[in-house]
Amino acid sequence: MTQPSIILSDVNARQSVFHRRAFLLGGGIAAGIAALGGRLGYLQLVENARYAKLSTSNQFNFRLVPPPRGLITDRNGAILATNRPNFRLLYARQKDQDPETVISTLAAYLPMDEARQQRILKDLGNAPRNTPVAIMEDITWEQFSAVNIRGTELPGVTADMGEVRVYPHGGAFAHVIGYVAKVNKEDITETGPNAEPIMLHPGFRIGRQGLEKALDLELRGRPGAQKVEVDARGRQVRLAPGGDVPATPGKEVQLSLDMDLQLRGLELFGEESGAAVLMDCRSGDILAMVSAPSFDANRFVRGLSGAEYKALAEYDHKPLFNKALTATYPPGSTFKTLVAVAALEAGISADMTINCPGHWYFGGRRWRCDGVHGPTNMHDAIASSCDTYFYTISLRLGPDRIADTARRFGLGQAFDIGIPGQKKGLIPDTAYKRRAFPRDPVWHPGETPSFGIGQGYTLVTALQQCVAAARMANGRKALVPRLIRSVGGVPRPDASAAPDLDFDPAHLALVREAMGSVTTRGTAARTGQIGLGDVRMSGKTGTAQGYNYNGGRGVHGTAGPWHLRDHAWFTGFAPHDTPRYAIAVLVEHGGFGAQAAAPRARDLMRLALLKDPELRSRIERPPAPPVAVADSRGPVEGGPA
Amino acid sequence: MSFARLTSRAERGRLIDKLAQIDGVFCLALILIAGAGALMMFSIAGSSWEPWASNHITRFGVAFVLMVVLAVIDLRVWAAIAYPLYAVSLILLIAVELVGDVRLGAQRWLDLGPLGSFQPSEIMKLGLVLALGRFYHGLSAERARLSWQLLIPAAMIGAPTLLVAHQPDLGTAVLLALTGLTVVILAGLSWKVIFAGAGLVLAALPPFFFFVLHDYQRQRILTFIDPESDPSGSGYHILQSKIALGSGGLLGKGYGLGSQSQLNFLPEKQTDFIFATLAEEFGFLGCAAILLLYAAVIFMALRTASLAHSHFGRLTAAGVTSTFALYVLINGAMVMGMAPVVGVPMPLLSYGGSVMLTVMIGFGLVQSVRVHRYSEVTASKSSLI
Numbered sequence A: 001m002t003q004p005s006i007i008l009s010d011v012n013a014r015q016s017v018f019h020r021r022a023f024l025l026g027g028g029i030a031a032g033i034a035a036l037g038g039r040l041g042y043l044q045l046v047e048n049a050r051y052a053k054l055s056t057s058n059q060f061n062f063r064l065v066p067p068p069r070g071l072i073t074d075r076n077g078a079i080l081a082t083n084r085p086n087f088r089l090l091y092a093r094q095k096d097q098d099p100e101t102v103i104s105t106l107a108a109y110l111p112m113d114e115a116r117q118q119r120i121l122k123d124l125g126n127a128p129r130n131t132p133v134a135i136m137e138d139i140t141w142e143q144f145s146a147v148n149i150r151g152t153e154l155p156g157v158t159a160d161m162g163e164v165r166v167y168p169h170g171g172a173f174a175h176v177i178g179y180v181a182k183v184n185k186e187d188i189t190e191t192g193p194n195a196e197p198i199m200l201h202p203g204f205r206i207g208r209q210g211l212e213k214a215l216d217l218e219l220r221g222r223p224g225a226q227k228v229e230v231d232a233r234g235r236q237v238r239l240a241p242g243g244d245v246p247a248t249p250g251k252e253v254q255l256s257l258d259m260d261l262q263l264r265g266l267e268l269f270g271e272e273s274g275a276a277v278l279m280d281c282r283s284g285d286i287l288a289m290v291s292a293p294s295f296d297a298n299r300f301v302r303g304l305s306g307a308e309y310k311a312l313a314e315y316d317h318k319p320l321f322n323k324a325l326t327a328t329y330p331p332g333s334t335f336k337t338l339v340a341v342a343a344l345e346a347g348i349s350a351d352m353t354i355n356c357p358g359h360w361y362f363g364g365r366r367w368r369c370d371g372v373h374g375p376t377n378m379h380d381a382i383a384s385s386c387d388t389y390f391y392t393i394s395l396r397l398g399p400d401r402i403a404d405t406a407r408r409f410g411l412g413q414a415f416d417i418g419i420p421g422q423k424k425g426l427i428p429d430t431a432y433k434r435r436a437f438p439r440d441p442v443w444h445p446g447e448t449p450s451f452g453i454g455q456g457y458t459l460v461t462a463l464q465q466c467v468a469a470a471r472m473a474n475g476r477k478a479l480v481p482r483l484i485r486s487v488g489g490v491p492r493p494d495a496s497a498a499p500d501l502d503f504d505p506a507h508l509a510l511v512r513e514a515m516g517s518v519t520t521r522g523t524a525a526r527t528g529q530i531g532l533g534d535v536r537m538s539g540k541t542g543t544a545q546g547y548n549y550n551g552g553r554g555v556h557g558t559a560g561p562w563h564l565r566d567h568a569w570f571t572g573f574a575p576h577d578t579p580r581y582a583i584a585v586l587v588e589h590g591g592f593g594a595q596a597a598a599p600r601a602r603d604l605m606r607l608a609l610l611k612d613p614e615l616r617s618r619i620e621r622p623p624a625p626p627v628a629v630a631d632s633r634g635p636v637e638g639g640p641a
Numbered sequence B: 001m002s003f004a005r006l007t008s009r010a011e012r013g014r015l016i017d018k019l020a021q022i023d024g025v026f027c028l029a030l031i032l033i034a035g036a037g038a039l040m041m042f043s044i045a046g047s048s049w050e051p052w053a054s055n056h057i058t059r060f061g062v063a064f065v066l067m068v069v070l071a072v073i074d075l076r077v078w079a080a081i082a083y084p085l086y087a088v089s090l091i092l093l094i095a096v097e098l099v100g101d102v103r104l105g106a107q108r109w110l111d112l113g114p115l116g117s118f119q120p121s122e123i124m125k126l127g128l129v130l131a132l133g134r135f136y137h138g139l140s141a142e143r144a145r146l147s148w149q150l151l152i153p154a155a156m157i158g159a160p161t162l163l164v165a166h167q168p169d170l171g172t173a174v175l176l177a178l179t180g181l182t183v184v185i186l187a188g189l190s191w192k193v194i195f196a197g198a199g200l201v202l203a204a205l206p207p208f209f210f211f212v213l214h215d216y217q218r219q220r221i222l223t224f225i226d227p228e229s230d231p232s233g234s235g236y237h238i239l240q241s242k243i244a245l246g247s248g249g250l251l252g253k254g255y256g257l258g259s260q261s262q263l264n265f266l267p268e269k270q271t272d273f274i275f276a277t278l279a280e281e282f283g284f285l286g287c288a289a290i291l292l293l294y295a296a297v298i299f300m301a302l303r304t305a306s307l308a309h310s311h312f313g314r315l316t317a318a319g320v321t322s323t324f325a326l327y328v329l330i331n332g333a334m335v336m337g338m339a340p341v342v343g344v345p346m347p348l349l350s351y352g353g354s355v356m357l358t359v360m361i362g363f364g365l366v367q368s369v370r371v372h373r374y375s376e377v378t379a380s381k382s383s384l385i
Helices: A008-046 A048-059 A099-106 A114-126 A141-149 A210-214 A216-220 A259-269 A297-302 A306-314 A332-345 A378-383 A387-397 A399-408 A430-436 A445-452 A462-474 A505-520 A593-611 A613-619 B002-021 B024-044 B053-071 B075-099 B120-137 B141-145 B148-166 B170-186 B191-212 B215-225 B236-248 B274-307 B311-335 B353-371
Strands: A060-065 A079-091 A133-137 A157-166 A180-182 A205-207 A224-230 A236-239 A253-255 A274-280 A286-292 A354-356 A359-362 A365-368 A374-376 A484-487 A538-544 A567-574 A581-587 B101-103 B106-111
Touching: A008 A048, A008 B141, A008 B170, A008 B236, A008 B274, A008 B311, A048 A060, A048 B236, A079 A099, A079 A141, A099 A114, A114 A133, A141 A157, A157 A297, A180 A297, A205 A210, A205 A216, A210 A216, A259 A274, A259 A286, A259 A593, A274 A462, A274 A593, A286 A462, A286 A593, A332 A378, A332 A387, A332 A399, A332 A445, A332 A462, A332 A505, A332 A538, A332 A567, A332 A593, A354 A387, A359 A387, A359 A445, A365 A387, A378 A387, A378 A505, A387 A399, A387 A445, A399 A430, A399 A445, A462 A505, A462 A567, A462 A581, A505 A538, A505 A567, A538 A593, A567 A593, A581 A593, A593 A613, B002 B053, B002 B353, B024 B053, B024 B274, B024 B353, B053 B353, B075 B120, B075 B148, B075 B311, B075 B353, B120 B148, B120 B170, B120 B311, B120 B353, B141 B148, B148 B170, B170 B311, B191 B215, B236 B274, B236 B311, B274 B311, B274 B353, B311 B353
Parallel strands: none
Antiparallel strands: A060 A224, A079 A133, A079 A157, A180 A205, A224 A236, A253 A484, A274 A286, A274 A581, A354 A374, A359 A365, A538 A567, A567 A581, B101 B106
């Protein structure tokens, strides 16, 4: 009786309770399973389309394909910047993986020194997560296959074929076209075109200098996409057939430059430093814009080594600097042509003579002239570059009239030719003096004579000098230079819209006449003759002081240390009678304008004239004997042929 | 010796009789479910028996044999070992608490040296059902309805549940508690107590959520409520599982063509989320077939429970069945995004040895109840053995 006794009715009671409740339990479970079935039906049948889409977007990724960058050609269609295919190795960091091990394994198959390995690791550290980083560009087929075979040892390393920017002419166009380079962190913006994901692609390059920078968005094009099947870690499983979106290539840019002239222009400078600009003085097209010495832009595309960059940056001839646009110099005697126009416009007669005894007294100071010119009229003063004459008339004109004329010729302003970073230079006047020198706001008469011979505060660029020569030569239009002819087939406006040049054409003709004498009997008589029969070049030499001699530092001519020598100028146009091309040549610390600048201007101009079919037929017209290749001839002595 | 031979012959005859009593349709349903699991494991391994499918088949085979062996064991033997088994399980759970291995941040495993390691909570699932069945076997309907003696089953359920929850293994703890409560309710607990208890639990949930749960457990529940809030973090599992299910459609993407599982978007694709893998490749029809198989297994087992003459047999068979059903419902709800991710596998379909073993031992008990459905188990200790 110690055990609980369970009588029959109680057994039945327990059983019936169990049966009732087991029935409820079964019902509950059935309801649960039915709920699962219902949920399943909802997900799989009702919501199927939505989840199928999500599943597809899991399964497939669109990998961005960088677009081919737009071509850059010269005025005749010769290619100045293009793209070529290259094999490169990419590395995307994997989970639980030490990049150092992978890189050092890779170093066994590829030439990678310690410094390069460190640099790659640094790049990897800087790159955003899941973004592949280019380990090596331009690998050979042997290297490519060596790495490919060992794919399993090198997880995350993939070989990839892309395109790389190439500049076939190396340095000649480097300052104009600039170059592209890898995208920096600083390049990526929050919004706008520089926020696009293609910026992170290891094959993408951004315009870093020159036109590549200025026209970057036009040249870029639109990235395409490649459909790839990926796993949950984002690793590519296979290419998916179909569904690729082709990339849209960047727009083609045609420049006004002429490849032959540009190449010749750089060649002419040799070891010298300087700039040359040659313009069509009817259309404003820039046919050559050279800065010397130059550098190979292709090196920048791949990424320059620190030592290489240092060498370029520290060289005193400043190869990275565009001396045609971003360097300013005093114009020296070339400025006299503009002072002469100002004088004529102010009513000073061209026939008035001023006696030049070789020096001039003013303000208790003795002002030197380069020679003893005797009684000199305007024509002779330009031809022989008489300082005394221009000291005198500039004093009569006053600074404001000279400055106004200079500005109307295009000095002191930047031109919208599409290259950023142009310098405006400086054309001083009384207003400038007030503004810039609060302690001495008065323009002293003693400052005018220097201004009149292109010294003092005056600073100009080679492009401005060429524009001034072109306006002088054209005589009617205030020409504006054009460097970009068309972008994507759409032409940029040319000089037809340029405003009129508001000078008396007769006055300009008088000065042009005098410039003609410069190369026949004046300062450049020995170095400014192009030797193409009756097609002659007119111009003006200039020797600009970079330093004040009185300080005992600067030296006239080619004596003394290079960096203290004068800058040599030549500005001019040809043919002398029906001007077609204008030119400005600057040789930095080159000494005398007639010696250093005029021969270079002559040689470049000669090529321009010979390349012009219209002028060529005039040059070759009988009975004048056909002119052999002009370059074989030395400097011409004596007068015109 | 002759006695032994005689006994032996008689035993042999009884053994054959008993084996014939095992439910063939029930076994077939189990084989079909486990076979479907192996089929999916073969698919997601890239048409390979390794590393899962062949293991799964071997384990199921061993477990199936074990089930048959257990089915012929007399119900009285089960009743006799009920309390000892429960006691041993409880001691092991305490041992885990003291010396257990910490794996994946939870203390669940007990290292048995050469025998490998195992989770005592698995044995407890059976031990609890047996012990409760044994307890209620000796209790009148009146007392089972409402009496001070009900404190004993409460303690029997509470102790292991709290120990397992402390490991922490919330999924198993919930499973233990629900299984125990099902047996208590089936035994005839007063509805008033049931509703009052349910009310109390609901009231206790918020403080439990905020003060007792571990951070990762809380996070799982939060993500469950809004999985899209963190699609790459903890919401990832639920979201990817729903994508796998939903993209399956009516007929599925085809065998071996489930991109979600083949490309590893689906987490735990061979274990907890194998149902999603199946749903992706075989679609709604495949899933419905598997759910029907599960329903069939559950109802055959419940019927076995109902037909048993002994109260012990009824309660233990129903307890095992409810454990199994809870597995199916919790895993199904989790895979379909209706419950938080708690680490409960789909029984027999999922890869994994210990749950398979637990379930098949449980079904061995269920079949033993079926085989011995007419035998009485007396409440007295002397009649056991």
